[in-house]
């Protein structure tokens with residue numbers, strides 16, 4: 490891995506991981522090749538034994554995918570040190586955020602191990618733990634990890650807990666958990682930690698800085714930034730583990746990415762800093778606008794001092810980000826009406842693209858879930874989920890103003 494001594498984040502996002510192309514192409518091409526050739530049989534031997542560096546088969550690795558991986562590893566460790574030396578990490582690109590989470594969980598856990606996690610997680614991750622891990626005797630303990638005494642009680646009492654799995658900020662109420670405090674507890678009791686950093690991106694939050702062992706992302710969101718490809722990444726600073734158990738799991742699970750989607754991801758990540766700055770600036774304006782609007786009951790944004798996790802968010806993030814949710818006073822019907830009146834902003838699920846995206850979980854993503862159950866996750870009838878885009882801020886506010894009137 491090359492040393493990156495850049496002063497600024499964008500220099501890294503643009504240049505890290507880029508290798509001069511043998512054909513002098515400016516950008517790393519889409520290496521659409523499933524396999525790689527050898528000059529002679531002996532070279533094949535050396536490649537397979539690891540004596541000689543080189544690509545073998547694209548499920549295992551590919552030059553376009555490598556550039557994306559090195560950029561992400563560099564961003565997650567930007568300006569971080571360990572024992573007076575630059576902190577190093579290895580990233581493994583996957584087909585999706587869920588594939589990266591699968592690799593993490595299957596590489597780190599064995600039968601009988603437990604996961605300690607917070608109740609506010611991405612719904613797919615929660616479903617994965619329940620539907621796929623529980624039958625393998627890998628149980629999850631789901632508690633409010635903002636209560637550190639409760640977290641410690643579980644760690645002290647249950648020796649079978651192996652991994653603390655975190656996501657911060659998290660859907661839909663933007664709850665934040667304290668990375669440094671939980672990483673500290675994990676070290677005290679000999680556990681490992683992982684954080685889904687999708688909402689924040691490494692530009693706003695670096696979990697490794699706070700002692701977290703593994704980072705996962707759905708690169709589909711802010712890292713790609715344009716909604717052009719599904720992807721995920723697993724990043725770790727234990728290079729031995731990443732090069733052995735994690736690499737083996739990734740290769741055998743078959744959740745590899747591909748050159749085309751890696752190419753789209755690389756291009757998206759080059760502008761991450763610029764995009765995040767505008768996303769964040771617009772989000773702060775939108776949050777203030779909504780919290781002062783008479784049709785709005787409540788705004789959930791970790792950047793408002795009224796949010797219960799404001800202090801934790803201020804401590805560990807450089808800016809609270811561009812995700813929020815809000816409750817309309819008129820409940821379900823008001824939610825549907827508001828969504829239908831939007832003119833510029835986009836009605837969809839997902840997040841992190843250039844355009845402002847809104848969804849109404851009660852009538853869309855969570856419409857098949859009984860009301861009592863969705864209320865447990867804070868999904869009320871009038872809740873709108875919002876990913877603030879990078880359009881002109883006035884245009885976003887104008888669209889909301891007319892849709893709320």
Ligand SMILES: *Cc1c(COP(=O)(O)O)cnc(C)c1O
Nearest residue numbers: 585586587611685687707709720
């Ligand atoms: C979207 C998302 C995922 C899942 O990622 P995919 O790329 O859709 O597989 C995981 N975590 C969070 C926080 C997400 O937003």
